Amino acid sequence: MESINNIGLLSVGACVPEGRFQLIYSHHAKVINFSCGELIVSVCTRDYCPGAFRIILDADLLPELKTFTKLKHSIIFDSGKPVKISDKSIYLSLEFHLVPERVILQKNIEKSFRDFSSLCSPESIYSMVSSYYRDENTFSAVLANSYRQGIKMFRENEFENAVKCFKRKGIGLTPAGDDFLVGFLISIAWMSQVQKNELSKILKVIFVASVGNDPLVNTFLTQAVTLKLDEDWAMFLTSLGTKEDESLGWMTKIISHGSSSGSDELSGFYLACSLYCNDIGLDY
Amino acid sequence: MEVMAKIIKGKYLDSVKLMLVSKALREMSGVSDAVAILATKENREILAATEMLVDEILDAAETDLVIVVKAATTETAEKAIVQADELINAPSGHKGSGNVAQSLHNLEAASNSLNKGDLCLISIAGKYAAVEADKALELGLHVMLFSDNVSLEDELKLKQKAVAKGLLMMGPDCGTAIINGVPLAFANKVPRGNIGIVSASGTGLQEVSVGLARFHCGVSQAFGTGGRDGKKEIGGIMLLAFLDYLINDAQTQVIVLIGKTPDTIVLDKLWQQLAITAKPVVVNFLTEIAIPNIPNMQYTSSLDETAELACAAYNKLNNIIIATKAEETTIVFNAIGKGSKYIRGLYSGGTLCYEALQLYHQYFGKYPFSNISTEPEYKMADAWHSEGDCFIDLGADDFTVGRPHPMIDYSLRLKKMQIEAKDPDTAIILIDVVLGYGAHPDPASELVPVIAALPKDIVVVCHVLGTKDDPQNVEKQAEQLANAGAIVFTAHHKAVVYALELLKTGRNKA
Numbered sequence: 001m002e003s004i005n006n007i008g009l010l011s012v013g014a015c016v017p018e019g020r021f022q023l024i025y026s027h028h029a030k031v032i033n034f035s036c037g038e039l040i041v042s043v044c045t046r047d048y049c050p051g052a053f054r055i056i057l058d059a060d061l062l063p064e065l066k067t068f069t070k071l072k073h074s075i076i077f078d079s080g081k082p083v084k085i086s087d088k089s090i091y092l093s094l095e096f097h098l099v100p101e102r103v104i105l106q107k108n109i110e111k112s113f114r115d116f117s118s119l120c121s122p123e124s125i126y127s128m129v130s131s132y133y134r135d136e137n138t139f140s141a142v143l144a145n146s147y148r149q150g151i152k153m154f155r156e157n158e159f160e161n162a163v164k165c166f167k168r169k170g171i172g173l174t175p176a177g178d179d180f181l182v183g184f185l186i187s188i189a190w191m192s193q194v195q196k197n198e199l200s201k202i203l204k205v206i207f208v209a210s211v212g213n214d215p216l217v218n219t220f221l222t223q224a225v226t227l228k229l230d231e232d233w234a235m236f237l238t239s240l241g242t243k244e245d246e247s248l249g250w251m252t253k254i255i256s257h258g259s260s261s262g263s264d265e266l267s268g269f270y271l272a273c274s275l276y277c278n279d280i281g282l283d284y
Numbered sequence: 285m286e287v288m289a290k291i292i293k294g295k296y297l298d299s300v301k302l303m304l305v306s307k308a309l310r311e312m313s314g315v316s317d318a319v320a321i322l323a324t325k326e327n328r329e330i331l332a333a334t335e336m337l338v339d340e341i342l343d344a345a346e347t348d349l350v351i352v353v354k355a356a357t358t359e360t361a362e363k364a365i366v367q368a369d370e371l372i373n374a375p376s377g378h379k380g381s382g383n384v385a386q387s388l389h390n391l392e393a394a395s396n397s398l399n400k401g402d403l404c405l406i407s408i409a410g411k412y413a414a415v416e417a418d419k420a421l422e423l424g425l426h427v428m429l430f431s432d433n434v435s436l437e438d439e440l441k442l443k444q445k446a447v448a449k450g451l452l453m454m455g456p457d458c459g460t461a462i463i464n465g466v467p468l469a470f471a472n473k474v475p476r477g478n479i480g481i482v483s484a485s486g487t488g489l490q491e492v493s494v495g496l497a498r499f500h501c502g503v504s505q506a507f508g509t510g511g512r513d514g515k516k517e518i519g520g521i522m523l524l525a526f527l528d529y530l531i532n533d534a535q536t537q538v539i540v541l542i543g544k545t546p547d548t549i550v551l552d553k554l555w556q557q558l559a560i561t562a563k564p565v566v567v568n569f570l571t572e573i574a575i576p577n578i579p580n581m582q583y584t585s586s587l588d589e590t591a592e593l594a595c596a597a598y599n600k601l602n603n604i605i606i607a608t609k610a611e612e613t614t615i616v617f618n619a620i621g622k623g624s625k626y627i628r629g630l631y632s633g634g635t636l637c638y639e640a641l642q643l644y645h646q647y648f649g650k651y652p653f654s655n656i657s658t659e660p661e662y663k664m665a666d667a668w669h670s671e672g673d674c675f676i677d678l679g680a681d682d683f684t685v686g687r688p689h690p691m692i693d694y695s696l697r698l699k700k701m702q703i704e705a706k707d708p709d710t711a712i713i714l715i716d717v718v719l720g721y722g723a724h725p726d727p728a729s730e731l732v733p734v735i736a737a738l739p740k741d742i743v744v745v746c747h748v749l750g751t752k753d754d755p756q757n758v759e760k761q762a763e764q765l766a767n768a769g770a771i772v773f774t775a776h777h778k779a780v781v782y783a784l785e786l787l788k789t790g791r792n793k794a
Contacts, residue, residue, distance in 0.1 A: 173302070
């Protein structure tokens with residue numbers, strides 16, 4: 001295992017607070033999640049894109065790491081030497097502004113949804129709710145029915161009941177249903193900015209109903225409603241508002257997150273687009 | 285039904301691995317359902333609804349992972365749980381191998397750990413690739429740079445440095461090479477011999493090297509330059525350097541050049557260099573262009589013919605008299621569906637797709653739509669949605685960002701085949717199946733069920749690129765695909781010509 005002192009720092013999220021982090025929430029080959037109050041700060045390999053609550057190391061595998069201390073201009077990993085945080089390495093989340101040409105937004109979302117429906121993971125929620133299950137008594141079939149019910153309730157504005165059909169349900173280390181809710185919230189928060197639609201009440205109701213006892217999921221939900229998004233998501237949303245639509249590349253990066261996490265987030269994103277984006281026609 | 289569960293506490297697992305474990309368990313004979321999930325209250329409710337909630341899960345924490353199996357018998361359920369254990373504990377990337385490779389995290393360490401290693405293959409995200417390639421050259425290593433998305437400025441600097449140090453710099457975006465008989469990245473097992481290849485194209489190099497093997501010839505060296513070496517910004521640095529090497533290489537008797545036409549300034553230098561060698565040279569720039577009269581040089585735009593001409597030249601030099609023409613087989617033309625109109629080419633090899641475009645142009649006097657068309661009026665507006673006759677390179681960036689190359693992962697192509705088959709206008713689906721190292725270990729296992737399930741009035745024409753010595757064995761693959769109903773060829777030119785002839789005949793009848 002390589003010493004942390006030999007590894008460079010690629011990116012530090014602007015939302016990572018100063019202080020000592022010593023409580024590990026979970027530990028994987030390429031990411032270590034540290035508890036930070038009710039949220040999570042992640043130390044990741046360069047496989048991950050920069051994020052507001054992430055520290056990205058220039059490494060393929062993580063070294064042994066038990067603690068780190070974030071100072072104003074440096075980070076000390078375990079008891080090593082301070083690693084300087086350069087201005088260039090600080091990741092500031094992009095901000096989103098009104099997109100005056102609604103037709104561009106509408107066309108780009110419709111096109112990217114068609115791309116998504118071709119490319120998404122077969123295990124994603126979008127694929128599951130579109131699938132026919134020969135045996136209705138399997139875990140996947142029952143789960144798909146719950147998701148279908150949730151989508152119906154979202155359409156009928158029964159937000160809290162809809163959230164129950166997704167929250168903490170599904171496969172994955174963050175259950176797929178939670179990823180869906182994250183994507184749904186990103187969509188609403190983003191549309192509030194780019195279309196100036198008044199969706200704040202809906203956003204709040206769904207966020208409050210979605211928050212639970214998993215700090216990692218809560219961190220993702222918080223990032224969604226505050227639009228403090230990781231680079232892949234931020235660039236994806238930015239590209240949807242431009243004439244030269246380059247959303248496909250960013251969307252496929254999101255799809256590559258986790259086993260189906262990215263596809264599940266996008267499943268939620270497009271459902272919210274179909275419900276709250278003006279004049280849009282998505283065959284969801 | 286028997287239900288068994290295994291609780292996993294304090295072991296941190298990758299979500300992709302969990303997905304694969306669940307899938308593997310569900311595929312076991314006698315297992316009717318299996319999942320690997322967090323033991324959240326909500327997931328337990330679903331387990332209860334599917335009669336999979338067993339007592340031990342009730343004691344698990346919400347953050348614990350549970351693997352639950354429902355099987356026909358106790359014995360099968362137990363077997364599945366044991367299998368789950370083995371799969372979870374197997375090191376990633378190693379299937380039952382006793383030799384776990386030493387894990388090294390930088391080039392210096394890797395270089396120091398090797399006794400005779402002198403070539404470094406780099407396949408990482410493009411934005412980091414140039415830095416690593418530069419480090420490798422500094423360490424005196426030859427470089428094969430598989431990564432793309434490297435800037436032209438970086439490519440130029442790397443190639444200039446390599447030439448100054450007398451090192452190979454293949455790529456960026458170099459997918460195939462055969463150095464001293466060793467296939468690198470996507471390459472086929474072909475015999476060593478006396479024909480040297482310089483190629484700006486991965487599948488072009490594969491098609492020609494396999495063609496040489498089919499005509500009983502072998503490869504001395506096969507260098508990849510990457511697709512942009514012939515641009516004026518790079519100046520053909522490696523193309524000219526590799527050519528120079530082959531001209532002076534005692535083992536190389538015949539030289540083959542493959543790639544898209546270089547810029548005029550590079551082309552002029554190339555013709556000058558070719559004019560001074562006495563070795564036979566076969567050039568293929570994949571399209572018809574004006575060629576200067578250079579002794580010993582032959583030109584063709586067909587990949588199959590490139591191999592054929594190179595072998596003929598080699599045989600002539602060595603007074604070998606064998607028939608180099610491939611055995612002609614009688615081709616029965618299937619009828620295409622009544623009212624069906626269009627051909628849909630779904631390629632994994634960019635150069636094969638490009639060659640198909642040129643052949644279509646020769647047949648119909650115009651190009652089909654394509655995502656790689658250089659003619660604006662034939663460039664697909666939306667590569668995801670076919671219209672008219674279309675040839676799509678699924679290995680292009682549009683499709684490969686964030687997912688494996690279609691030579692490795694067939695899922696996207698299978699999906700596209702099903703989508704095209706649903707279009708009532710589709711008459712013919714043309715695909716390439718690239719075998720060899722780096723490619724899918726058994727493409728037929730993925731393609732056969734899909735081809736067999738396609739409507740019978742859709743003709744599937746399939747080019748299988750490989751040798752019988754490849755790990756997948758071209759003969760076995762071709763046989764399985766043919767049994768599933770595909771019309772199979774092992775030479776690309778023939779496959780495309782068959783498909784186009786079929787299309788033309790169908791249209792004439794209509």
